[in-house]
Amino acid sequence: MKTNFRNASLFLGALALSTMLSCSKDEETTVDSQEEVLSVIDQQPNGREGECGYVDGNWSSSASLYTSLPNSGSTRNSSLITSQNSAIASFWGRSAPTFRYVRDLSNPSSTFNAISYSNGKIYFGEAIFKWAYDRDNSNLINVMILAHEYGHQLQYAYRLPTRNESTARAAELEADGFAGYYLRRGYGKSTFASIATAYEAAYAIGDYSTTSAGHHGTPPQRRSAVRLGFLFADPQNAKLSATNFDYYFFYYYNGVLNGTYRMPQPEGIDAQFHDFMMSHMEELGRIARGEMSQEEYTNLR
Structure with a gap:
């Protein structure tokens, strides 16, 4: 990216x-x-x-x-x-x-x-x-960068993302989501505060060149993508394959971007997972629009 x-x-x-x-x-x-x-x-x-x-x-x-x-x-x-x-x-x-x-x-x-x-x-x-x-110096940011880059490996392997946009945003936000998912589910960071340096790095690499082919998502959108991946990784949720992650990511992220907080349960997603995500949709929307304070964001669970 x-x-x-x-x-x-x-x-x-x-x-x-x-x-x-x-x-x-x-x-x-x-x-x-x-x-x-x-x-x-x-x-x-x-x-x-x-x-x-x-x-x-x-x-x-x-x-x-x-x-x-x-x-x-x-x-x-x-x-x-x-x-x-x-x-x-x-x-x-x-x-x-x-x-x-x-x-x-x-x-x-x-x-x-x-x-x-x-x-x-x-x-x-x-x-x-x-x-x-x-x-x-724990190298958490480096792990996040690598997990993001490996997200692109998954995209190459499975022809992801399934969402097509005129810019690089869809692929980059999904890779941020893959990174957030791995940091919690694979790297063992159980609290959002414990990956603070990582999601701040994601924020730093955002841009506002929204019509440029190389646009990667705004800083708040990148924060929200990491948060979405982190939420998917909640221990009560079943582990996702890369293709299932893609399906889930864009279903819920479309709602985040569109400000849609009451979404029907889609086919293939169980009720418990869907209810869990619905409880976080307003929060994700506020992050994506840049409406959440740094203090509140840092203290998310």
Whole structure:
């Protein structure tokens, strides 16, 4: 996905001496300012992949692939994210995609990005990792970023989202929902307050370019998408498959966006789940419209 952390600081990174693979044939990405860096965060691949077998045209020509980052400073415990790549895939009943870190010694800010590829790869920029670690050294934000990117892997695998829009919003909000779902149901964060740093990161990457093809959802909409995924993961609800998640997500999120709080129980969704979601629809609508205060949002259960 292509996102804009306009209110966030730069993601920066460090070094690993494990497997390093470089590419000299990729198309160079020149990034001269913070604003330009912010404009390419977490983008989906642009079709140029394949010119080089390792790093590709979505990254700077001076970038290289690494299997790990050093266990020091703001890249501490990067092995957690590597292991989470397998854990997230296992949670969804699939094999793990190829996972690599990307580092650029010449232009570190160019790795302010994370990309999920349709051929089963996730490349995670070192700059993203460091930005997230500096804001939450438990690496929760990094786990959320990875869970979001893995959401795109699910979309590739199952031809999701089923909702079509003229912008990237549907795919990106659903990936936010997948991340919120995993943080609770797979990563064990049982309270909404415990993922505060993660949903604030989702808020930061929203944008108001609502007619742009790259629009990812407004900041409040991204918050509400994470919240919706978190609610789906309530322990009283049955675990959802990726395709069921998609069906549920867009049924209820359409109501959120349209301000419809009395919705009929759809076929295939049991009464207990539907009643549970109906009890949260007004809350979700207020979040999506930006009407809920920070304090109230943070204290949601």
